[in-house]
Amino acid sequence: MFSGEILQKVRETRPLIHHITNWVTIYDCANIVRAIGALPVMAHAKEEAGDMASIASALVLNIGTLTEYIIESMKIAGKSANQKNIPIVLDAVGVGATKLRDDKAFELLNELKIDIVKGNSSEIAKLAGENVRTKGVEATKVEADLIAVAKKLSVERKCVTVITGKEDIVTGGNKTYLVKNGHAMLGSVVGTGCMAASVIACFAAVEKDYAKAASAGLACFCIAGELAAERSKGPGTFKENFYDEIYNLNKETIDKMEKIEEL
Amino acid sequence: MFSGEILQKVRETRPLIHHITNWVTIYDCANIVRAIGALPVMAHAKEEAGDMASIASALVLNIGTLTEYIIESMKIAGKSANQKNIPIVLDAVGVGATKLRDDKAFELLNELKIDIVKGNSSEIAKLAGENVRTKGVEATKVEADLIAVAKKLSVERKCVTVITGKEDIVTGGNKTYLVKNGHAMLGSVVGTGCMAASVIACFAAVEKDYAKAASAGLACFCIAGELAAERSKGPGTFKENFYDEIYNLNKETIDKMEKIEEL
Amino acid sequence: MFSGEILQKVRETRPLIHHITNWVTIYDCANIVRAIGALPVMAHAKEEAGDMASIASALVLNIGTLTEYIIESMKIAGKSANQKNIPIVLDAVGVGATKLRDDKAFELLNELKIDIVKGNSSEIAKLAGENVRTKGVEATKVEADLIAVAKKLSVERKCVTVITGKEDIVTGGNKTYLVKNGHAMLGSVVGTGCMAASVIACFAAVEKDYAKAASAGLACFCIAGELAAERSKGPGTFKENFYDEIYNLNKETIDKMEKIEEL
Numbered sequence: 001m002f003s004g005e006i007l008q009k010v011r012e013t014r015p016l017i018h019h020i021t022n023w024v025t026i027y028d029c030a031n032i033v034r035a036i037g038a039l040p041v042m043a044h045a046k047e048e049a050g051d052m053a054s055i056a057s058a059l060v061l062n063i064g065t066l067t068e069y070i071i072e073s074m075k076i077a078g079k080s081a082n083q084k085n086i087p088i089v090l091d092a093v094g095v096g097a098t099k100l101r102d103d104k105a106f107e108l109l110n111e112l113k114i115d116i117v118k119g120n121s122s123e124i125a126k127l128a129g130e131n132v133r134t135k136g137v138e139a140t141k142v143e144a145d146l147i148a149v150a151k152k153l154s155v156e157r158k159c160v161t162v163i164t165g166k167e168d169i170v171t172g173g174n175k176t177y178l179v180k181n182g183h184a185m186l187g188s189v190v191g192t193g194c195m196a197a198s199v200i201a202c203f204a205a206v207e208k209d210y211a212k213a214a215s216a217g218l219a220c221f222c223i224a225g226e227l228a229a230e231r232s233k234g235p236g237t238f239k240e241n242f243y244d245e246i247y248n249l250n251k252e253t254i255d256k257m258e259k260i261e262e263l
Numbered sequence: 264m265f266s267g268e269i270l271q272k273v274r275e276t277r278p279l280i281h282h283i284t285n286w287v288t289i290y291d292c293a294n295i296v297r298a299i300g301a302l303p304v305m306a307h308a309k310e311e312a313g314d315m316a317s318i319a320s321a322l323v324l325n326i327g328t329l330t331e332y333i334i335e336s337m338k339i340a341g342k343s344a345n346q347k348n349i350p351i352v353l354d355a356v357g358v359g360a361t362k363l364r365d366d367k368a369f370e371l372l373n374e375l376k377i378d379i380v381k382g383n384s385s386e387i388a389k390l391a392g393e394n395v396r397t398k399g400v401e402a403t404k405v406e407a408d409l410i411a412v413a414k415k416l417s418v419e420r421k422c423v424t425v426i427t428g429k430e431d432i433v434t435g436g437n438k439t440y441l442v443k444n445g446h447a448m449l450g451s452v453v454g455t456g457c458m459a460a461s462v463i464a465c466f467a468a469v470e471k472d473y474a475k476a477a478s479a480g481l482a483c484f485c486i487a488g489e490l491a492a493e494r495s496k497g498p499g500t501f502k503e504n505f506y507d508e509i510y511n512l513n514k515e516t517i518d519k520m521e522k523i524e525e526l
Numbered sequence: 527m528f529s530g531e532i533l534q535k536v537r538e539t540r541p542l543i544h545h546i547t548n549w550v551t552i553y554d555c556a557n558i559v560r561a562i563g564a565l566p567v568m569a570h571a572k573e574e575a576g577d578m579a580s581i582a583s584a585l586v587l588n589i590g591t592l593t594e595y596i597i598e599s600m601k602i603a604g605k606s607a608n609q610k611n612i613p614i615v616l617d618a619v620g621v622g623a624t625k626l627r628d629d630k631a632f633e634l635l636n637e638l639k640i641d642i643v644k645g646n647s648s649e650i651a652k653l654a655g656e657n658v659r660t661k662g663v664e665a666t667k668v669e670a671d672l673i674a675v676a677k678k679l680s681v682e683r684k685c686v687t688v689i690t691g692k693e694d695i696v697t698g699g700n701k702t703y704l705v706k707n708g709h710a711m712l713g714s715v716v717g718t719g720c721m722a723a724s725v726i727a728c729f730a731a732v733e734k735d736y737a738k739a740a741s742a743g744l745a746c747f748c749i750a751g752e753l754a755a756e757r758s759k760g761p762g763t764f765k766e767n768f769y770d771e772i773y774n775l776n777k778e779t780i781d782k783m784e785k786i787e788e789l
Contacts, residue, residue, distance in 0.1 A: 136303070
């Protein structure tokens with residue numbers, strides 16, 4: 001498939017990935033961007049959010065620990081990114097858990113052109129209009145068909161939608177990919193969801209077909225997870241091995257292990 | 264004793280543990296909650312702090328990097344938790360070092376019903392009315408008898424008091440436990456104190472005898488520390504091994520290693 | 527040379543190092559201070575920044591995720607430190623990338639007596655008046671002679687200047703050191719730049735010749751990096767091994783490996 005080639009492009013061009021993100025996983029978001037071969041920057045002051053976004057190649061907006069201030073900064077950065085056609089990834093962390101998260105996620109979707117929206121099943125279902133509740137930042141069971149939910153959001157918002165889970169769903173509305181790589185250990189560590197959004201942004205920075213970019217980013221991420229799990233005794237060693245595997249990942253390994261299905 | 268059983272209950276029920284905490288160890292607080300088998304969430308915006316607390320099974324308030332804003336959010340979350348009888352753990356980080364920390368810790372104790380107050384010797388001594396100074400967030404020597412200090416605070420505030428140290432003291436005023444597990448390496452890594460408070464909250468979410476819950480949480484935490492130290496070369500590898508050990512801990516091991524003494 | 531002896535002094539006196547720093551690497555700044563044998567504290571509330579600085583032995587100001595609020599706190603802490611002749615280290619993260627960073631870094635330099643200014647080549651060049659742009663927080667190529675640039679800033683600001691890079695430059699204007707230790711793996715992990723500033727502060731807390739202190743701190747830091755790289759498979763394991771090596775570093779090893787050149 002295509003993941004290995006896009007990864008090579010990330011490493012050759014080393015795009016700058018601007019984040020306005022949460023205080024829990026901010027380090028890991030930065031560190032995974034560097035490990036995969038791109039350059040992270042985090043800057044949330046209103047006075048510089050727009051300037052920093054304008055020199056970046058992609059922008060990640062992650063609402064994990066949103067406040068009014070942070071949402072305002074996201075809008076400033078987002079408008080700046082939109083003006084220059086810099087892709088924006090929205091990680092809809094905890095949407096469905098509180099009214100604030102729902103309201104602010106919809107505000108971002110209404111006021112900015114978001115290129116890729118990512119979340120777990122209940123986060124995305126909420127954005128697509130389903131009546132669901134997220135348990136903090138943890139997905140709850142969604143009764144609706146997830147592929148249909150993702151497609152609905154993509155059509156409504158003219159975006160690529162990513163639902164992470166045992167199999168990741170990536171759709172632009174028409175074209176849909178299932179990323180079947182992955183390992184349960186990725187769920188044993190806090191922050192892998194956020195890190196996946198940052199990796200997707202790295203790929204979107206160098207590949208304008210965002211459904212392909214997101215699928216490729218997720219496949220590489222999950223392959224590293226599979227490799228790391230093999231030699232880990234628990235979430236502590238897994239996480240460190242995961243960074244090693246992301247850093248050492250090459251096209252040959254990806255070509256062998258990649259499991260992306262186009263529906 | 265009882266620690267292994269309470270841990271099993273944590274893993275079966277996977278309680279949601281809401282945190283309003285500091286920016287230094289926020290990731291490790293979340294990650295230890297997940298490693299032990301519960302679900303962390305961190306949300307400090309005033310607009311959602313109450314909503315998030317109301318769907319949680321325990322609330323951790325950690326003043327490590329307090330600001331006026333954060334304290335206000337803690338009060339909102341705390342009142343919401345109090346209304347639903349959701350247990351609150353206060354980690355009194357740095358009390359005794361600055362007037363702000365002293366004032367704000369007393370405000371929280373006065374305005375909320377705090378179920379478990381945790382700190383090192385000088386932090387707790389300060390809250391109990393002793394004339395001590397904390398060196399940043401580091402305990403200083405306290406001349407008074409620490410068990411008497413802890414009991415005094417428990418009686419005054421109708422709470423369980425935890426003083427961490429070489430041996431941890433846990434008391435509800437009448438019943439007092441000494442947790443004699445532990446390892447010096449736990450002190451070589453930043454954040455183990457904060458993580459211990461998060462683990463105590465996981466246990467308090469499933470065991471209403473909070474002195475038992477706190478002792479059990481500390482015993483499990485310290486046993487994992489002992490196991491990790493055996494196979495570590497320094498604080499870096501220790502921390503990763505510690506996560507593995509917490510994750511892999513089982514009742515059999517705990518029953519063998521647990522050293523809780525009831526006074 | 528002198529690095530091993532200064533390290534021993536850090537471990538004997540365990541100085542308290544106050545930080546007002548960024549949200550990305552705040553944990554690692556604290557953790558490296560503890561690993562090397564000193565005591566970290568992080569406190570950014572305006573109401574306590576001055577109090578905390580006044581009981582510390584060094585103050586680190588790192589503008590990695592600056593806001594107006596954080597800069598105000600830095601000024602309060604800095605004035606308090608200046609009054610007591612407590613050394614201040616400024617880590618000029620991202621200067622040259624946005625107007626906000628440039629403006630605020632100059633404000634700090636104008637309103638406080640900063641003892642050690644540290645940055646990468648383009649950050650320092652910008653502070654010294656060169657016309658350069660930083661790529662987020664990543665150094666760009668500077669055409670000017672870096673030693674001359676560092677000396678210029680030192681003379682202008684009566685400070686020690688540190689430019690990190692393949693070889694680190696440390697100068698007080700007259701005396702100049704090149705620290706030739708180091709390893710490429712240090713650049714594969716986010717936060718090593720920030721951590722280096724924290725280590726420099728530990729050394730400045732116990733050695734009043736700040737050019738010596740900064741060189742020694744960097745040499746120890748880089749030696750640990752060389753040792754860790756030998757037994758690591760990538761940035762994940764490298765980082766954990768690095769903490770082990772810093773913690774286990776002793777004078778004998780340093781004396782053998784230290785490569786500081788006085789110009």
